[in-house]
Amino acid sequence: MNVKPDFNKNANQAATAPAFLSVWDLHAYYGESYIVQGVSFNVHEGEILALLGRNGAGKTSTLRAIARLDDPMVTHGEIWLDHQHLHTMKSHEASVAGMSLVPEDRRIIAGLTVEENLQLAQIVEPVGWSLERLYELFPRLGERRKQEGVTLSGGEQQMLAIARALARDIKVLLLDEPYEGLAPVIVDEIEKTLMHIKEQGITTVIVEQNAVRALELADRAVILDTGQIVFDGTAAEVLENESLRAEYLAI
Amino acid sequence: MGILEVKGVNKRFGGLQALGDVNLSVQENTVHAIIGPNGAGKSTLLNCLVGKLIPDTGSVMFDGQSVLGRKPHEINQMGISRVFQTPEIFSDLTVMENVLIPCFAKRDGAFRMHAYESVASEKEVIERAEAMLEDVNMLDKRHMHSASMSRGDKRRLEMAMCLVQEPKLLLLDEPTAGMARADTNNTIDLLKEINEKRDITMAIIEHDMHVVFSLAERITVLAQGTPLVEDTPENIKGHPKVQEAYLGQAH
Amino acid sequence: MLGIDKKDRNLLVVVAVLALAAPFILNPFPAGSELAQFNAGYPDLMQRFVIFGIFAIGFNILFGLTGYLSFGHAAFLGVGSYSAVWMFKLLSMNVLPAIILSVIVAGLFSLLIGFVSLRRSGIYFSILTLAFAQMSFNLAYSVLTPITNGETGLQLTLNDPRVLGSSATADGSIPVTNLFGLEMRSTYEMEVGAWLFQFNAGYYLCAFIMLAAFYLAMRIFRSPFGMMLRAIKTNQTRLNYTGLNSRPYTLAAFVISGMYAGLAGGLMASMDPLAGAERMQWTASGEVVLMTILGGAGTMLGPVLGAGFIKYFENIFSKINDSVLHGWFAFLPDGMENALVTIVHPFVGKGWHLTLGLLFMAVVIFLPGGLIEGGQRIAKMFKKKKGSSSDDDSEHSPKQAPHVAE
Amino acid sequence: YTNEPTGSTVTLGFNVPQTGPYADEGADELRAYQLAVEHLNGEGDGGMMNTFSSKELQGNGILGKKVEFVTGDTQTKSDAARASAKSMIEKDGAVMITGGSSSGVAIAVQGLCQEAGVIFMAGLTHSNDTTGKDKKANGFRHFFNAYMSGAALAPVLAARYGADRKAYHLTADYTWGWTQEESIASATEALGWETVEKVRTPLAATDFSSYIAPVLNSGADVLILNHYGGNMVNSLTNAVQFGLREKEVNGKNFEIVVPLYSRLMAKGAGANVKGILGSTNWHWSLQDDASKAFVKSFGTKYGFPPSQAAHTVYCQTLLYADACQRAGTFNPCGVGQALEGFEFDGLGNGPTLYRADDHQCFKDVLVVQGKENPTSEFDLLEVVEVTPAAQVTYDPDHPMFAGGQLGTCNPGA
Amino acid sequence: MDAILLQTLNGLDKGSAYALIALGLTLIFGTLGVVNFAHGALFMIGSFCAVTLSRLLTLSFETVDPTKTDFLGNPAKVKTPYVEAWFGPEAGGTIIDWAVPLAIIFAIPVMIAIGYAMERGLIKHFYKRPHADQILVTFGLAIVLQEVIKYFFGANPIPTPAPEVFKGSFDFGMLIGMDANAVIYPYWRMVYFFFAALIIGGVFAFLQFTTFGMVVRAGMADRETVGLLGINIDRKFTIMFGIAAAVAGLAGVMYTPINSPNYHMGMDFLVLSFVVVVVGGMGSLPGAVLAGFMLGILESFASMNAIKAIIPGIDQIIIYVVAIVILLTRPRGLMGRKGVMED
Ligand SMILES: Nc1ncnc2c1ncn2[C@@H]1O[C@H](COP(=O)(O)OP(=O)(O)OP(=O)(O)O)[C@@H](O)[C@H]1O
Ligand SMILES: Nc1ncnc2c1ncn2[C@@H]1O[C@H](COP(=O)(O)OP(=O)(O)OP(=O)(O)O)[C@@H](O)[C@H]1O
Ligand SMILES: [Mg+2]
Numbered sequence A: 001m002n003v004k005p006d007f008n009k010n011a012n013q014a015a016t017a018p019a020f021l022s023v024w025d026l027h028a029y030y031g032e033s034y035i036v037q038g039v040s041f042n043v044h045e046g047e048i049l050a051l052l053g054r055n056g057a058g059k060t061s062t063l064r065a066i067a068r069l070d071d072p073m074v075t076h077g078e079i080w081l082d083h084q085h086l087h088t089m090k091s092h093e094a095s096v097a098g099m100s101l102v103p104e105d106r107r108i109i110a111g112l113t114v115e116e117n118l119q120l121a122q123i124v125e126p127v128g129w130s131l132e133r134l135y136e137l138f139p140r141l142g143e144r145r146k147q148e149g150v151t152l153s154g155g156e157q158q159m160l161a162i163a164r165a166l167a168r169d170i171k172v173l174l175l176d177e178p179y180e181g182l183a184p185v186i187v188d189e190i191e192k193t194l195m196h197i198k199e200q201g202i203t204t205v206i207v208e209q210n211a212v213r214a215l216e217l218a219d220r221a222v223i224l225d226t227g228q229i230v231f232d233g234t235a236a237e238v239l240e241n242e243s244l245r246a247e248y249l250a251i
Numbered sequence B: 001m002g003i004l005e006v007k008g009v010n011k012r013f014g015g016l017q018a019l020g021d022v023n024l025s026v027q028e029n030t031v032h033a034i035i036g037p038n039g040a041g042k043s044t045l046l047n048c049l050v051g052k053l054i055p056d057t058g059s060v061m062f063d064g065q066s067v068l069g070r071k072p073h074e075i076n077q078m079g080i081s082r083v084f085q086t087p088e089i090f091s092d093l094t095v096m097e098n099v100l101i102p103c104f105a106k107r108d109g110a111f112r113m114h115a116y117e118s119v120a121s122e123k124e125v126i127e128r129a130e131a132m133l134e135d136v137n138m139l140d141k142r143h144m145h146s147a148s149m150s151r152g153d154k155r156r157l158e159m160a161m162c163l164v165q166e167p168k169l170l171l172l173d174e175p176t177a178g179m180a181r182a183d184t185n186n187t188i189d190l191l192k193e194i195n196e197k198r199d200i201t202m203a204i205i206e207h208d209m210h211v212v213f214s215l216a217e218r219i220t221v222l223a224q225g226t227p228l229v230e231d232t233p234e235n236i237k238g239h240p241k242v243q244e245a246y247l248g249q250a251h
Numbered sequence C: 001m002l003g004i005d006k007k008d009r010n011l012l013v014v015v016a017v018l019a020l021a022a023p024f025i026l027n028p029f030p031a032g033s034e035l036a037q038f039n040a041g042y043p044d045l046m047q048r049f050v051i052f053g054i055f056a057i058g059f060n061i062l063f064g065l066t067g068y069l070s071f072g073h074a075a076f077l078g079v080g081s082y083s084a085v086w087m088f089k090l091l092s093m094n095v096l097p098a099i100i101l102s103v104i105v106a107g108l109f110s111l112l113i114g115f116v117s118l119r120r121s122g123i124y125f126s127i128l129t130l131a132f133a134q135m136s137f138n139l140a141y142s143v144l145t146p147i148t149n150g151e152t153g154l155q156l157t158l159n160d161p162r163v164l165g166s167s168a169t170a171d172g173s174i175p176v177t178n179l180f181g182l183e184m185r186s187t188y189e190m191e192v193g194a195w196l197f198q199f200n201a202g203y204y205l206c207a208f209i210m211l212a213a214f215y216l217a218m219r220i221f222r223s224p225f226g227m228m229l230r231a232i233k234t235n236q237t238r239l240n241y242t243g244l245n246s247r248p249y250t251l252a253a254f255v256i257s258g259m260y261a262g263l264a265g266g267l268m269a270s271m272d273p274l275a276g277a278e279r280m281q282w283t284a285s286g287e288v289v290l291m292t293i294l295g296g297a298g299t300m301l302g303p304v305l306g307a308g309f310i311k312y313f314e315n316i317f318s319k320i321n322d323s324v325l326h327g328w329f330a331f332l333p334d335g336m337e338n339a340l341v342t343i344v345h346p347f348v349g350k351g352w353h354l355t356l357g358l359l360f361m362a363v364v365i366f367l368p369g370g371l372i373e374g375g376q377r378i379a380k381m382f383k384k385k386k387g388s389s390s391d392d393d394s395e396h397s398p399k400q401a402p403h404v405a406e
Numbered sequence D: 001y002t003n004e005p006t007g008s009t010v011t012l013g014f015n016v017p018q019t020g021p022y023a024d025e026g027a028d029e030l031r032a033y034q035l036a037v038e039h040l041n042g043e044g045d046g047g048m049m050n051t052f053s054s055k056e057l058q059g060n061g062i063l064g065k066k067v068e069f070v071t072g073d074t075q076t077k078s079d080a081a082r083a084s085a086k087s088m089i090e091k092d093g094a095v096m097i098t099g100g101s102s103s104g105v106a107i108a109v110q111g112l113c114q115e116a117g118v119i120f121m122a123g124l125t126h127s128n129d130t131t132g133k134d135k136k137a138n139g140f141r142h143f144f145n146a147y148m149s150g151a152a153l154a155p156v157l158a159a160r161y162g163a164d165r166k167a168y169h170l171t172a173d174y175t176w177g178w179t180q181e182e183s184i185a186s187a188t189e190a191l192g193w194e195t196v197e198k199v200r201t202p203l204a205a206t207d208f209s210s211y212i213a214p215v216l217n218s219g220a221d222v223l224i225l226n227h228y229g230g231n232m233v234n235s236l237t238n239a240v241q242f243g244l245r246e247k248e249v250n251g252k253n254f255e256i257v258v259p260l261y262s263r264l265m266a267k268g269a270g271a272n273v274k275g276i277l278g279s280t281n282w283h284w285s286l287q288d289d290a291s292k293a294f295v296k297s298f299g300t301k302y303g304f305p306p307s308q309a310a311h312t313v314y315c316q317t318l319l320y321a322d323a324c325q326r327a328g329t330f331n332p333c334g335v336g337q338a339l340e341g342f343e344f345d346g347l348g349n350g351p352t353l354y355r356a357d358d359h360q361c362f363k364d365v366l367v368v369q370g371k372e373n374p375t376s377e378f379d380l381l382e383v384v385e386v387t388p389a390a391q392v393t394y395d396p397d398h399p400m401f402a403g404g405q406l407g408t409c410n411p412g413a
Numbered sequence E: 001m002d003a004i005l006l007q008t009l010n011g012l013d014k015g016s017a018y019a020l021i022a023l024g025l026t027l028i029f030g031t032l033g034v035v036n037f038a039h040g041a042l043f044m045i046g047s048f049c050a051v052t053l054s055r056l057l058t059l060s061f062e063t064v065d066p067t068k069t070d071f072l073g074n075p076a077k078v079k080t081p082y083v084e085a086w087f088g089p090e091a092g093g094t095i096i097d098w099a100v101p102l103a104i105i106f107a108i109p110v111m112i113a114i115g116y117a118m119e120r121g122l123i124k125h126f127y128k129r130p131h132a133d134q135i136l137v138t139f140g141l142a143i144v145l146q147e148v149i150k151y152f153f154g155a156n157p158i159p160t161p162a163p164e165v166f167k168g169s170f171d172f173g174m175l176i177g178m179d180a181n182a183v184i185y186p187y188w189r190m191v192y193f194f195f196a197a198l199i200i201g202g203v204f205a206f207l208q209f210t211t212f213g214m215v216v217r218a219g220m221a222d223r224e225t226v227g228l229l230g231i232n233i234d235r236k237f238t239i240m241f242g243i244a245a246a247v248a249g250l251a252g253v254m255y256t257p258i259n260s261p262n263y264h265m266g267m268d269f270l271v272l273s274f275v276v277v278v279v280g281g282m283g284s285l286p287g288a289v290l291a292g293f294m295l296g297i298l299e300s301f302a303s304m305n306a307i308k309a310i311i312p313g314i315d316q317i318i319i320y321v322v323a324i325v326i327l328l329t330r331p332r333g334l335m336g337r338k339g340v341m342e343d
């Protein structure tokens, strides 16, 4: 059962560099429902991977499993990040190891102001962007820093969730529908930021319903359907493959 | 004279003028979109319409009656239903029950002591709810626990809950956010059909321009709490100010 | 039939059979045997089982269904008892008017308290109800002694001015409670071999009323009203924006459960015409909360099971003393007998609280859904054994919502 | 009649608090019951059976039937006590119920026994009502009552503290407290004391500081604590904490009185009881033969001296057995008749009468005082006066006891 | 006038007890959101730490003294505490006398250990469970703890006096120029008051001036997300629980000289402490302290004869009346935070 993952296993990837984030045969359950059914993929350092699929395909569940949250429960599989085995860690340990998730429903913490929400991310080392830098990226948050986080508008909350992830020093950024509820101009901004952090060597996995935008940004794409991988290749391949797009992405 | 007349509405949150002198008129049987940057006050405006917030000044008339000072359930009984930005559903109940409740609310009013009848014997209501679920493609999930659905499904469920009431005015706050492209397209069709066939007026907030331009007959652009322009979709698309402040260069 | 579906009907039938056959079921051990200690089939305890069952069923409508945790429900039970005893003192020894009055008075009282308390939710609501109940208890214990007879409890006396009926019987004792002449305490005893079964009129009255109460609760659970209550529990905001006014719903649930409590109180007084103030104390309110959770909140049968469980311990385990223990283990050699008695001793008799506490913990830890979940697990095990692996498609199909009524 | 014993044994029901604040008292009662049963069945040294003036008991059980018993937990709640008593009657076939540690419970169970048709021998119950307005034909009380406490204490108080005193009452706000307050107030007033104030305290109170603090200011020079159990332990502790005992008021030493004492309570209050007067039903240090025999018998078996609760319930068990023996039946009406007007001696309280009119027992009452230099952990109280029965006897129609009717005895089914 | 001063003083002192007892509960219930019915039991165990220590200190060896007899007439055994034998009667006596203050040192590790064990072994699994389940499990635990104590110490109260120097009272009235005996105040209550102030201040400072408080609040609102930010929230909760248990225990230790501890004292205080916490407002430490003092003072005033003459029985129900009035006029108690346990 416990065969070590092959860091160079990905057939579609010609690169010789070992995978930075490697997910191998992941199985996960919510209670008794079997949701993630043997997902494997590799991401290289500094790459952006788009994880796509229909509603209910299991994207969120996969990300949550990788971020080591309690639900869904991983029953089998391995997750390696930069030679650390995440699958034995709890979510807070994974975070220290360099993993960061922007959850799909934003999860702004009630009772805390915007600033406290950000400070909270900086309590445990390693710490990433400073608050000033984050406010520069999202001036809107700077203006509203004393406001209680949950009273922000939907888009502002999304900004806060992204900012909170960047406030930590990360190796891998997991984004679950980061553009949801954001005005197009802000989406542009965030894309720029993602490109920017990519240059710094941060690896990103992005789940996004706006598949075209995500694919334009991403290097590679993985398509999920009912908890299994149905495609693993470069982003360009997806954009070129009519039938694939039509079947799984409706674009 | 529109079915909804908002006149001179102001709302402050501490030092922030969230809404400043908003005037809005929604004509019967049209789809009216409200767009604008994040934090522009779009959701706040809806909150003022459904009784979640009370404007500091101004008036809101629906169907010739003022909604101000009425409780949320009274406003709903007047014929306004709302889809929230983050799905508000009865998560401990099944999908079917989620849809049945608005059916009963529509049929019986705000309170009726139906303690002895059995739900199962209310054939008419059940049929209606099933038809609605059919419309949103969720009939196969009717016995599912709504908490365990993916986010996109929750969205659709909430929409079904509002549609089944056949309100006179349907308020939609980013109904397609996080919805897969295929479902988004279905939703557009569904809303269009409903608007045409059942004469439901709609006010929709959306950041997805595809949705906005496919549905809206008129668009109001809100920025910093004040309406910037109100016009037809074609004119808005080309409006330079809107492009700069909101749409970005992508459009 | 009865307007309920098959599953519910089966449940009702099971409950009815259990209730009617209780004198047999609860007396499994021959009288006089060492294990007779565990028999619970005597009138008083059987009455308590069903009366507290009624109390818990009603409480469950408020707590299990609507999600409002009242910590003052014992007040309604107490008020019901007082009304019933006053009815016996002033009007007649027939239990019917007494029970009716206790339900009405408890209903009015809960309307008052509910109207005020329901302005808050969550823990704030719980504390409000607690405060009202504790006030009632404290006043009943002291200042209101003219009405409640304080510490001693309200009792019948030989000079009660009973309008319909006599103050005292011909032989100079206090008349007993009855239902149109059928004395509540009259018991028919049946001896079958070594077994002795007691069929008590009062118990059967209580059992029939419990069945009616159970049936009614079932109807409420399955009704649109019940669905609204469950909706209130999960998301009151949504309910309001759906055009429903949650206040009358919660108040109705509160009053209904208050009336159930009053009914239980009235029945208690009918079986044993005394009403003590400590029936209203917070511990009594806490007890019904524990019964409901222990059995399984939000389920139909759970609260009844929980009530039975706690009352069984209170009445049976507390009576196991050392000489009973020695009796059990007498067949063993002396040394072992004494050792066993020493081990068991802290858990029974005066230690019955300890056992109860441990069981509370064990149940919540191992059976998160309460006793009812234990039953379900056993049932499942049987099912699995029977039709094994016919449906192993735990595929990509998320779990179905549990049916509320198991 | 109810639960007529048909076999070779007879079952008695011992209903005592086994949980809650009076659990220790209940445990001591149970020990005494067990001892009594042993003695009745002819085991052990016979205890007070040897000193008892009636010689009917043979040590072969009651009427030749071996005595068995069942126990139950009253939880010091009238509901629970009645449930427990009912189960003894309905399930275990008990022909007599006895025990209890508070008046509320005693009255509730007494009522039940009357209805069910069994004899009730009340345990610790001090309220006037038990044999006053709530008296019952099937119930008998061995314990003394509030009136007797007052009548016994008042002369001692006058002798020690003078007739010119101002008393401040703190009273537990329920029936027993009230009768206690009424009794002691009228007894002391009769001797010339003035009652400055009567303050009711909530039963649930644990900290009495706000009731005690104003006492010194009121001009009173005696504080009377009409409290029992935990209430008494706490109020006395608080009073001593506030330094009342070291104060002088009106040129006199400030004094505290606790009308109803028990050794277990005294133990709970610790050093605070030193020098404080009160009354009690019986104390192990009494030197009559009966008391000595009982202490020896109990002390040898359990390793410590019995409490007054133990003594009371032991006596009642013997008295019940003796009455059955004399009546030749377990029929409650026969037993009741045998007990009514029964005079005896040799159970530790001197010559004693079970009065027929109200089923109250009349005997000597002890006035005790917290001991200054206890020699052991049991040696907390010393007897300062044995008030003769005559001095505490009252008319059956005394106003404090008026209102109830004994009714007729009920043999049940 | 002096009556008012007197009752204010009494109220402050009662209030400090209420506030201190409620403080520990606020940490667990108001902040961690665990409906902890075992809180009273923790308070009780604190008291019994003092009892245990004084028992340990008076652990004695027995010698037979032929000149005395015991109650059965046998030669009496005389007990001499080891402490007195080791340190001499003088010093040994002083150590025994100071058992209660010494018990503070004894109780802190014991209570922290108990809190730790309770959280790790039990409560940990219940954060996500419904409040009802928490009630059942903690109530069960409370019963078990009580019965264990009862098994070893009996049901009777056990007198545990303060050191000799703190016994008795002083005349506060005379100090401020009033008549003698107008306002007297026991020394130990003074000590209790200052002790409570110290503990309350300490806990307050710890939560206010460190990020700990914020993290715990955040963790209560959303454990999962806090974990995503690299914070080991379980550990923080354990620490919080340990602190709360220690606070509850210390409140118990110091309370012993005021009232003799018994095994059910925790249950007696349980309802009251819940009322205090909720009236103060869920999640608010200052709220709980304020409510504690307010209820203490009002209760004292309600016990005055002048007031009882107007409204009979008011002292029986004052706490509940105040609770009702406050909760009806202020939706979240005095200083409660929004969204904490409102559903
Ligand atoms: N808590 C839960 N318990 C049980 N099943 C769940 C739970 N959460 C999600 N599921 C189920 O798991 C499946 C995958 O859900 P997931 O949220 O991962 O989908 P997704 O791909 O993120 O969809 P979306 O695009 O709508 O966000 C869905 O069928 C959903 O019903
Ligand atoms: N309760 C509140 N207290 C303080 N500020 C608030 C509150 N609610 C909303 N705001 C602020 O008011 C502004 C308008 O918010 P609103 O939710 O209406 O924006 P929106 O137009 O819906 O934006 P989005 O598209 O991001 O959802 C925001 O800046 C928000 O931070
Ligand atoms: Mg998702």
Ligand SMILES: [Mg+2]
Pocket (backbone or CB within 6 Å): A153, A154, A155, B042, B043, B044, B085, B173
């Ligand atoms: Mg919005």
